[in-house]
Amino acid sequence: MTQNGLPISFLSDFGLADEFVGVVHGVLGKLAPESRVIDVGHGTPRGDVRAAALALTRAIQYLPEGVALVVVDPGVGSERRALALETEWGYFVGPDNGVLSPAVAMVGGATVIVSIDNPEARIPSPGETFHGRDVFAPAAGLLASGEASILDLGAELAPGSVQPLLLPLPETEGNIVTGEAWWVDSFGNVQTNIGPDDLNAIGLTPGSTLTVKVGATLHTIPWATAYSDVDSGEALIHVDSVGLIAIAVRDGAADEELNLSSGVSVTLAGTGSTPAG
Amino acid sequence: MTQNGLPISFLSDFGLADEFVGVVHGVLGKLAPESRVIDVGHGTPRGDVRAAALALTRAIQYLPEGVALVVVDPGVGSERRALALETEWGYFVGPDNGVLSPAVAMVGGATVIVSIDNPEARIPSPGETFHGRDVFAPAAGLLASGEASILDLGAELAPGSVQPLLLPLPETEGNIVTGEAWWVDSFGNVQTNIGPDDLNAIGLTPGSTLTVKVGATLHTIPWATAYSDVDSGEALIHVDSVGLIAIAVRDGAADEELNLSSGVSVTLAGTGSTPAG
């Protein structure tokens, strides 16, 4: 594969039951025949903009520079704009609902933003517009092949006019950090929005024992550096492969054991402190 | 990716639990190392020839011209022939059970049809023939790479000897159109076999209110041009992205709300008419 086309990394909530993902690949294959297409994943829960935004943010530094195409779009059919953004990493294409914002911020922000509204950059539909097929894939394909510049796709937008994604930050009160479950992976591991620095700041380090409060329940869990630091079936706190504080159960599912799901509040403290949540 | 190999678009009912899809990709990678392979999808319900035929028909105009490989084959092991067809679009490879017929018709019909019966075009199996791996993938790979011409694959067949796929047509009686649910996508949207022209012919247009009869139940549903024309949870009739009349529920699943599944009869009329079904 000679790199005459930029690689395209494609993330959606289409699932794999229908031919939606395949049709988008078809459009990309027509418009960018030299480009590799990487499926970042299509298992995002339907319309879950935050989950898709976080997945892209976790993945972006591992994806080859080129075009990121994201189609998670619960507002499809409404007034929501279709965006293409240029960054140091490459191009981002997707709906103006915040799904691109954290990853774009992580790679240093956008230098150019356009609304994909040039009819010549779209595929006419025989009926309702299928935005993934008719708007987003053509824009990604044209950018990847170099057949269009970003300014060919539509009107340039001011940076401030793009939809941000509000992501919760952890809060520290005294010796207690309150954050939330951010992602439960398919192994049942629970990633939080808390970083190791947040815990260091209240005197906790690997080896500390923590009190973890979920709802009204308190758990005592060690901050481990390896799963093998705890027995099978036991919970551990660790810095996960993305660099965030996560809760896991060795050979088990932490989400079930601790009754955690995405968005649930989690309070951490040293065992000497009482997390009031 | 230099286009020294035709792109191959691959549709099956293998699912993704086993290595079947991967093994077919392996054979294609060996025989057509220069070809891009697009997975149109592998989630067709097992042995559902009609569902696969319709999926291919919806997708074909968006797939890059090359080779369409379809393996949905409930009659595997019986006398059913393996086909390769040449068309204006490119080549079609799959079983002689009708699964290719609607898409081949859509691209203008076949100019050459062969039965893939040349043993040199097949991979010998250590046991039972796995047709996807041993017959269909080799034929697709040889055609994509140009290593074989279609006439190298086996004996030429007369067009009339190929299995058609009988697809139901909607029927109009007076001011009432009766069709059927044709496809329920994974969002719960229900595509019918009825076109907007069928409704125009009985005086209905976007903005009309329709009576929809499913089983013994009558529903009153507007013909909308956008989901946002109705409230959340409300049903709408619209022309979907394939150009057919579909029934959807905004933020909901029409198949559940209206008790519809593939093959179920649907009768449409203006609200002034009584659909007798």
Next chain:
Amino acid sequence: MTQNGLPISFLSDFGLADEFVGVVHGVLGKLAPESRVIDVGHGTPRGDVRAAALALTRAIQYLPEGVALVVVDPGVGSERRALALETEWGYFVGPDNGVLSPAVAMVGGATVIVSIDNPEARIPSPGETFHGRDVFAPAAGLLASGEASILDLGAELAPGSVQPLLLPLPETEGNIVTGEAWWVDSFGNVQTNIGPDDLNAIGLTPGSTLTVKVGATLHTIPWATAYSDVDSGEALIHVDSVGLIAIAVRDGAADEELNLSSGVSVTLAGTGSTPAG
């Protein structure tokens, strides 16, 4: 796609719900931009080393020579080594838990084995090591692109130090062969570890009628050469597309009909013999 990069065949138990598979593809796309990547499958049951080893063994002869990347690794985080092996077929990369061993043996064994412990061949993680992303994918990508030789990846190991995978062999006593269910595919077909030679040796051939004992239940099943040899709903014994004795039910699921799952003992004999199991 010019073959300036070796093809990479990737098998894991990651599933497709998260972005894990996509991130590995991203790393491969960065390090081996000229290589085709084939997904052998990602549906192996979590941590099922034997299932993955058998899937790779079934697939290997159909995969283009290059790099086989396998990430099924229940011991992740323990002392288990990461391996790269050179064979006549190409390279194998994966954990030292036996998952590679049967396929490596099938292609003639390894000529060079290394432990991937050179930090320069790994991607540094912001937290816990995600071995698929940080260790195995980089090794596969470097080998595929030719950016590293296998000896660049780490210290060479003696062949005998690699973890084997113990696979059960069938046993014959008198006129009775006892083996086990080895794989149930998603169609419900049950592959055993018994070969047709094992049955030939006790006087059974295609056309014979067999007594099949599962648990305490005896079934009478013909050895057929085609599904159409039996009626719909009836069981048959046949040599499957991998060349092993399998039990199937025409238009049905043999695993449910015979109460079989992977690892369950199966005893076969001619109808004149009583399988004591």
